[in-house]
Amino acid sequence: MAPSPQRSGSAGGFLVAVCLVIGTIIGLVVGQPSIGFLVGLGVGALAALVLWLKDRG
Template sequence: MQSTPSRTPMAGGFLLTASILVGAVAGALRGEATVGLLAGLAVGCLLTLAVWLIDRARG
């Protein structure tokens, strides 16, 4: 019988959402909302990937 791991995995969804929103707002303030949104998406994906890799290394 296999036991389930007792640790709770980390989640990076908040980082992704927050970076998209911050990027869109910052881009809108500069007159380029789409560029800001895409930059925020790229940063959020990198942060989420980093969280996933760190979580995977912990386990």
């Protein structure tokens, strides 16, 4: 019997990268690019984690 084809996972890294860029741009507008970068990183990591958990189950 042939093994069932594996489904490829979703790209959570894309969400992290987009959130980093958006967070940095918003941070530049507000005058706090470092805070924007960190917030973007946190939001992107959280979104990637949620996507991974959804894809896993």
